[in-house]
Amino acid sequence: MGRKESIGIGLMGLGVVGGGVAKALTERAEAIAAQVGCPLRLRKILERDLAKTRASKMEPHLFTTDAAEVIGDPEIDIIIEALGGERPAFDFIKEAMGRGKHVVTSNKEVMAKHFPELLSLAKEKGVDILYEASVGGGIPLIAPFKQDLSANEISAIHAIINGTTNYILTRMAAEGLDFSSALKQAQKLGYAEADPTNDIEGIDAAYKLAILATLAFHTEVRPDDVYHEGISRLSSRDFRYARELGYAIKLLAIAKEKDGSIEVRVHPVFIPEDLLLAKVDGVYNAVQVEGDLVGRVLFYGQGAGALPTSSAVVADVINLAQRIKLGVSITPSLRLDPTKKIKPISEIETRYYIRMSTQDRPGVLAQISKILGDHLISISSVIQKETDVAAQVAEIVIMTYPARESAMRKALNEIERLEVVKEVSNFVRVED
Amino acid sequence: MGRKESIGIGLMGLGVVGGGVAKALTERAEAIAAQVGCPLRLRKILERDLAKTRASKMEPHLFTTDAAEVIGDPEIDIIIEALGGERPAFDFIKEAMGRGKHVVTSNKEVMAKHFPELLSLAKEKGVDILYEASVGGGIPLIAPFKQDLSANEISAIHAIINGTTNYILTRMAAEGLDFSSALKQAQKLGYAEADPTNDIEGIDAAYKLAILATLAFHTEVRPDDVYHEGISRLSSRDFRYARELGYAIKLLAIAKEKDGSIEVRVHPVFIPEDLLLAKVDGVYNAVQVEGDLVGRVLFYGQGAGALPTSSAVVADVINLAQRIKLGVSITPSLRLDPTKKIKPISEIETRYYIRMSTQDRPGVLAQISKILGDHLISISSVIQKETDVAAQVAEIVIMTYPARESAMRKALNEIERLEVVKEVSNFVRVED
Numbered sequence: 001m002g003r004k005e006s007i008g009i010g011l012m013g014l015g016v017v018g019g020g021v022a023k024a025l026t027e028r029a030e031a032i033a034a035q036v037g038c039p040l041r042l043r044k045i046l047e048r049d050l051a052k053t054r055a056s057k058m059e060p061h062l063f064t065t066d067a068a069e070v071i072g073d074p075e076i077d078i079i080i081e082a083l084g085g086e087r088p089a090f091d092f093i094k095e096a097m098g099r100g101k102h103v104v105t106s107n108k109e110v111m112a113k114h115f116p117e118l119l120s121l122a123k124e125k126g127v128d129i130l131y132e133a134s135v136g137g138g139i140p141l142i143a144p145f146k147q148d149l150s151a152n153e154i155s156a157i158h159a160i161i162n163g164t165t166n167y168i169l170t171r172m173a174a175e176g177l178d179f180s181s182a183l184k185q186a187q188k189l190g191y192a193e194a195d196p197t198n199d200i201e202g203i204d205a206a207y208k209l210a211i212l213a214t215l216a217f218h219t220e221v222r223p224d225d226v227y228h229e230g231i232s233r234l235s236s237r238d239f240r241y242a243r244e245l246g247y248a249i250k251l252l253a254i255a256k257e258k259d260g261s262i263e264v265r266v267h268p269v270f271i272p273e274d275l276l277l278a279k280v281d282g283v284y285n286a287v288q289v290e291g292d293l294v295g296r297v298l299f300y301g302q303g304a305g306a307l308p309t310s311s312a313v314v315a316d317v318i319n320l321a322q323r324i325k326l327g328v329s330i331t332p333s334l335r336l337d338p339t340k341k342i343k344p345i346s347e348i349e350t351r352y353y354i355r356m357s358t359q360d361r362p363g364v365l366a367q368i369s370k371i372l373g374d375h376l377i378s379i380s381s382v383i384q385k386e387t388d389v390a391a392q393v394a395e396i397v398i399m400t401y402p403a404r405e406s407a408m409r410k411a412l413n414e415i416e417r418l419e420v421v422k423e424v425s426n427f428v429r430v431e432d
Numbered sequence: 433m434g435r436k437e438s439i440g441i442g443l444m445g446l447g448v449v450g451g452g453v454a455k456a457l458t459e460r461a462e463a464i465a466a467q468v469g470c471p472l473r474l475r476k477i478l479e480r481d482l483a484k485t486r487a488s489k490m491e492p493h494l495f496t497t498d499a500a501e502v503i504g505d506p507e508i509d510i511i512i513e514a515l516g517g518e519r520p521a522f523d524f525i526k527e528a529m530g531r532g533k534h535v536v537t538s539n540k541e542v543m544a545k546h547f548p549e550l551l552s553l554a555k556e557k558g559v560d561i562l563y564e565a566s567v568g569g570g571i572p573l574i575a576p577f578k579q580d581l582s583a584n585e586i587s588a589i590h591a592i593i594n595g596t597t598n599y600i601l602t603r604m605a606a607e608g609l610d611f612s613s614a615l616k617q618a619q620k621l622g623y624a625e626a627d628p629t630n631d632i633e634g635i636d637a638a639y640k641l642a643i644l645a646t647l648a649f650h651t652e653v654r655p656d657d658v659y660h661e662g663i664s665r666l667s668s669r670d671f672r673y674a675r676e677l678g679y680a681i682k683l684l685a686i687a688k689e690k691d692g693s694i695e696v697r698v699h700p701v702f703i704p705e706d707l708l709l710a711k712v713d714g715v716y717n718a719v720q721v722e723g724d725l726v727g728r729v730l731f732y733g734q735g736a737g738a739l740p741t742s743s744a745v746v747a748d749v750i751n752l753a754q755r756i757k758l759g760v761s762i763t764p765s766l767r768l769d770p771t772k773k774i775k776p777i778s779e780i781e782t783r784y785y786i787r788m789s790t791q792d793r794p795g796v797l798a799q800i801s802k803i804l805g806d807h808l809i810s811i812s813s814v815i816q817k818e819t820d821v822a823a824q825v826a827e828i829v830i831m832t833y834p835a836r837e838s839a840m841r842k843a844l845n846e847i848e849r850l851e852v853v854k855e856v857s858n859f860v861r862v863e864d
Contacts, residue, residue: 296731
């Protein structure tokens with residue numbers, strides 16, 4: 001059997017994720033050793049925040065503030081990067097692989113921005129890099145794409161992969177809260193950061209979608225390729241109409257491939273309320289995948305937090321350690337097809353929900369429908385309600401049949417210029 | 433790089449699963465070769481049914497009716513067993529491993545009954561056996577248990593792993609059908625077999641649960657260890673009461689571990705209607721797992737059918753082929769803890785729903801509650817309805833707090849002997 005007496009681990013970062021990982025590795029050392037065939041030894045922890053190292057129960061001699069001490073330690077086989085953020089994490093990962101270390105990372109930003117480079121480097125250096133925790137916390141997602149679904153042509157991913165926004169939308173839907181109150185609640189409970197931009201604008205979800213789409217479609221999808229739009233424009237009125245029409249509103253990360261052309265986008269979506277995805281509430285995540293053999297599968301669980309994330313990180317560590325112990329070197333197999341094109345958002349086709357505030361007088365709907373018709377957009381249903389009888393203001397909600405985004409944008413511009421239209425209050429894409 | 437020019441495949445069985453696998457391997461040969469690094473070659477197909485071989489588009493020279501020709505072929509590296517049933521599949525698998533072949537199987541019965549033996553034999557012979565398709569069709573389940581969730585202590589599995597019964601229960605719930613009509617519908621649509629015993633009595637689900645529980649708890653769980661009870665006693669009345677009380681009725685496969693003691697059981701269950709598992713309808717399957725790190729995760733998809741099952745089989749084949757191509761031999765790591773005990777059904781504790789037909793006169797409920805109280809069973813809610821005023825018949829439904837199964841059985845025996853009780857129509861366990 002294997003050639004090593006123990007496997008050396010270096011940990012970078014003792015924050016929420018790193019702290020959880022250190023605890024899990026320590027507390028379940030025996031069970032992990034039984035799985036690997038030898039013990040894992042945590043040899044160095046990089047942490048510059050002295051408050052964190054002092055508060056930690058780890059032995060003080062493990063700590064260093066110098067990354068080179070971790071990367072250069074010949075006793076370390078696997079480096080766990082739990083720093084987050086692009087720099088210096090990306091540099092450390094590259095240096096570590098350059099020194100022949102295997103890497104486990106939970107860093108979505110680094111993986112989303114540098115996927116092909118890191119996998120090529122790993123291949124060149126004869127090491128592996130695993131990143132299960134970078135998307136969906138502890139939910140198995142990366143490994144299923146790499147292995148279990150590998151026989152499939154994947155046609156679509158519909159994913160709730162940001163817990164903060166899903167929590168906010170759940171509160172808005174259940175309690176009729178407006179966006180800013182729901183955000184404040186989320187911040188109070190620690191589900192949203194003081195600066196929530198990355199979450200509520202869909203940037204976090206775009207990173208994660210870039211990783212999933214790259215794996216699913218075997219093509220490089222960069223975060224910049226992902227169209228993203230946040231949830232702050234949604235109002236309690238939109239939720240009321242959604243319910244009336246039989247829909248839920250979710251911030252979805254959507255990736256589709258058709259005829260070699262890929263669309264990748266993150267934005268609020270109306271989805272039929274009887275879809276399983278519509279019932280994923282609170283901080284939970286879910287990723288629905290469509291493959292030509294497997295059909296529709298869905299993975300559900302907690303997408304963040306110290307424990308779920310450490311579940312994924314430690315599983316990756318065990319996986320690598322087992323291979324090291326067996327003396328097996330498997331480098332990542334990278335198969336990227338450069339011929340696929342990313343479709344700009346203007347070219348997508350989807351159904352739309354449009355909510356407008358108009359004057360309450362005859363002929364308004366006729367003017368609006370004419371503009372839509374001119375742009376070849378067909379209406380599937382209309383709700384018109386008086387909202388202020390005295391001021392003669394009405395609200396019109398239109399659901400359309402599939403239309404091209406560019407046509408819809410032009411139509412909405414023209415509709416907004418109509419004298420009888422006070423404003424186009426919101427429009428939301430619809431997925432069936 | 434690897435030592436082989438191609439990987440030889442032998443296929444046993446060209447039924448629903450085998451036919452789907454042959455088609456997938458043929459149609460996507462190029463994509464699979466790109467993933468493996470060399471082509472896979474289907475070298476022999478065992479099929480005794482001449483009608484099937486004649487209807488097949490596979491080249492006639494591939495077919496044999498002699499298993500030894502497949503097992504003995506030196507060009508074959510991986511044997512796919514898609515025969516189903518315990519014998520002769522089990523013998524063929526053992527012989528194949530004895531000849532140094534890796535095995536991929538979709539055979540739940542063989543895996544459930546012979547798990548430790550097959551994994552020990554694989555280890556001894558330096559080969560691997562993969563069986564992702566044996567549970568949940570194409571839904572990634574086995575690999576997640578072996579890898580992604582490997583850092584967790586698993587405490588519970590709640591699974592819908594039989595599509596036939598879930599389809600029947602969905603029709604009963606949605607349309608108020610009785611069991612026999614719903615079964616006939618399922619048979620008409622090909623979702624249930626002419627002899628549906630294995631499905632509706634929970635035997636199929638018990639096989640699958642034995643496999644999942646063995647993996648989750650690192651202990652041998654045999655099909656005989658799994659208590660199973662079918663769905664034929666459920667009536668449309670039970671579904672009406674379930675809805676009234678806020679529950680759905682599902683045939684669940686449940687495995688739990690607490691303090692080194694394991695309970696494994698398949699039976700109808702009341703589950704709260706807002707659980708995601710309650711919304712899994714039709715022939716779909718879902719497996720909910722609770723781990724101490726990851727929390728609650730759920731995997732959802734089609735649990736049967738040629739395409740979903742071949743998704744799992746071909747993924748296993750690709751996985752093995754990649755390792756063969758790299759010259760890597762990884763045998764299964766088998767870690768079974770013999771100290772854990774299987775709890776008999778009489779010792780489980782759960783809540784219960786009880787439906788009784790009684791005389792409609794004063795004091796009936798008092799007599800029933802007294803018996804429950806004598807057995808330390810507390811009532812959480814009661815519904816009493818007149819069902820036949822003329823005959824003075826009433827129906828009483830009782831929901832209890834957690835009670836021990838043995839106490840409940842005794843109490844029900846005594847209740848049935850009460851003069852005022854016409855019958856205990858049904859009792860169903862409740863999971864929250």
